Amino acid sequence: MAATNSNSENVQKPSFETFQLFSSTASGFGIFDDPAQQAPSIPPPPCVEVLPSEVHSSVKHSVESVNLDGITLLKGRVNTQQVFGLSNSDLVPGKYEGGLKLWEGSLDLIKALRCDIKSGLISFGGKRVLELGCGHGLPGIFALFVGAAAVHFQDFNAEVLRCLTIPNLNSNLSNKSHPLSSNFTNCDKIDVRFYAGDWNEVDKLLPYVATHVEDNQNAGYDFILMAETVYSINSLQNLYNLIKKCLRHPDGTLYFAAKKYYFGVGGGTRRFLSVVEKDGVMASSLVAEITDGSSNVREVWRLKPKEYHPSFSCCSCLYCCWFPWNVRFYWDLEKGKSQPMWLQGSKIQYR
Template sequence: MIESVFKSIMDDKEPIVLYRRCLSDVKFQIAQNDELENEVNENSHSSAKILELTVDNDVVHGIYEGGLKTWECSLDLVEYLSIKSKEINFNGKKILELGCGSALPGIYLLSTQHSICVDFQDYNEHVLKLVTIPNILINTVLRPQSGNISELDILEETNCLDQLKNSRFFKGDWNGLTDILNLYSNQEKYDVILSSETIYNLDSIPKLYNVIKNALKYPNGVAYIAAKTIYFGVGGGILSFCQLIEQDNIFEVNVVYTKTAHVRREILKLSFL
């Protein structure tokens, strides 16, 4: 089963609706594969173990980084991109979404722009397989008519996986990610980097920033980081991230979007000085 999570109505266009795979559907697939999961080495982090951890924890550092959940700031980033779609030309750009999870910002661009490449990274391989890739297919090849798409529908679409030819998928920690990306020249780097709800942990902020600094194309590359001003209990947030950027003196930082709910949420735009 799927559900709609975003709707944007542009003045001169049809409404843009984004869908995601329901977590209950993910749980059902994991239950179906329970026998296979039980055969996984007990020291590995199977999808069943990760799902069990999510009952009481949004994040378990070193094991699960919240990718099964669609966080508020990812929807903020989609909203911002939709608002700015007339001003910012993404056509022909190379884009990377870091800590993608349900990947709605990257999927929005992939489904509305032409001739672009969008790569996706998440800490957990299970998240990429069970959430990210199905969400891409749902919003591109398998646009729903009634809100329901079965597993059989995906299997019967012979060109379904061909849609992924404009994307690559990377799993694991941000340490060493730039080496895996094979960015041997500035021309191979990314025009745009997207990330949402990824600066909550003080320990991981330098690693994320290092990827942005080394993977963004100079001098016109830009990064959009959507996050809460502060993440209570873990110490990260906009303030900590901005302090690191200011100390490094490589990027100019501008707040391009704000929303105040229980906690203030912002989107930062990073561009080279």
């Protein structure tokens, strides 16, 4: 959540800001908006790894606590005007994508993850986690405190990582007052990294993304977390393509929290799920629905690769490893090792 230049310091500020993306020319009905009108007019910033030492000390960073059903995390506050030269703006396509604000979805996501952990459905112990569009990075920070072995944070803007995400992580790590801190004892042994860049290219920097077919079996993130990332219809396909490149096959899980519809920009959970369903390789399940009767419906969804289906078998031994996209492996009885095969439409091509 971005700090403001208000002189009224005694006025209580909300713990998050609602999503306001209307413009004077927007129709207000996202499903009818023209995606061509939403394309960024400037090229995206370059993809870079941001080091923890690159924190902007000149930018004032203050923190306040966020209580999540008994768990307290810290969220930072920085001034959007000071960082980007912008005021009263949620985003500027191609320049700033709202990463300095804390959206409701981040908190919804943490609550959903905590519920699934308590029920025994998931565990972050020893797992690799990638948070896309991280902003404050609270879901990724939560994953650290519940045992993740690696957490990588990604945001569109390097400035968000330097001025907010990294300082926010440091503040939470130094806070010993909340119950989760007792679970977090080996900070030096955990792989924590930060990456900035557009979803269309940032996968080239991520260390757990396979660069060769042979690497697929050991590559990928066990969990991908994201909140309020599906607001723009123009970016949904690139986001989904990135998820497919980054998610571990075939056991990875994606959790995402967002509003059902983002009026004025065309995105939302249902529009993103339509992209997923069209591809046909991931199964989705609704984890939580949050309604208050007066604002937009918010949802948390879980996505996993669909289970192996026998129709993809290519040999009688059925020792096939199902991969959910265009590459699969089969056991070559003659050569005594696994071999890749590529699917093109309904045909299987062996190489």
